Amino acid sequence: MQSLWKLYQVFCSVGFCTFGGGYAMLSLLQRTVVEKYHWASEEELMDYYAIGQCTPGIIAINTATFIGYKKEGLRGALAATLGFLTPSLIIILLISMFMQNYADLALVKHAFAGIRIGVTVLIFDAIIKLGKKSIVDAYSLVIFAFILVLAVCTGVSPIILVVSCGVVGYMLYHKAVMK
Template sequence: MNILFEFFLTFAKIGLFTFGGGYAMISMIEHACVDSKQWVSHDDMMKITVIAESTPGPIAINCATFVGYKQKGLVGAIAATLGIELPSFIVIYLIAMLLDNFLEIAVIANAFKGIKLA
């Protein structure tokens, strides 16, 4: 399997099936990148996590970008970053497309009115 596609697929699975934000993804990223794929060592993963916490942006995206860059340079960084971002983007895009239909349901429209007041 092409390593760039493997970066994309691995990080897409993490991005799609992890709930709780970037900090919840760190252990899954470490398991995939250190234990399963052996793309980086445990020490490298600790360094990547520290750097990702100190740089601006979401920590999971920063970790994915650093892992991809360490293995395959700029194209690896792009593949890993797209992999972790794309699932969330697609889900949010679909929800946004369907939101108009949801707002036509009386219960949901009233709930949003209540949220707006709060």
């Protein structure tokens, strides 16, 4: 029961400190789950994140669920998921109570403009960290370039992009192994 409570607390704190969605939380999750508690390796975290991108729901919650499941099975998945959801529910309720009355205030508009900039930096930080761990050879660079072009130049669904990465990765690495 103590480890379930720890999962809940950790993901509640991650959820409370994360603004900007799943991408913005990757850096905090990496520091917390990988470096501090050693509940997953960096590779596992990236795998959970990739799978979370392809499955229905919010990436951050899916990732928390995967980590909780790895640590404590079904009960761990539930504890981590509820932990991550709790702060969001509280914050959304508070914001919805006040937002309608104050959304047009210059102070609120400027605060949200600053928050968007901060979230952009967090997402960029996550991209740099993921890139350093993911782009490790010529094959991964080819996959990166291929998907980057598709993502930037087309409106292809992220699910198709991730599945395409898997297919291209399999083909490139399988071909290299067969040589």
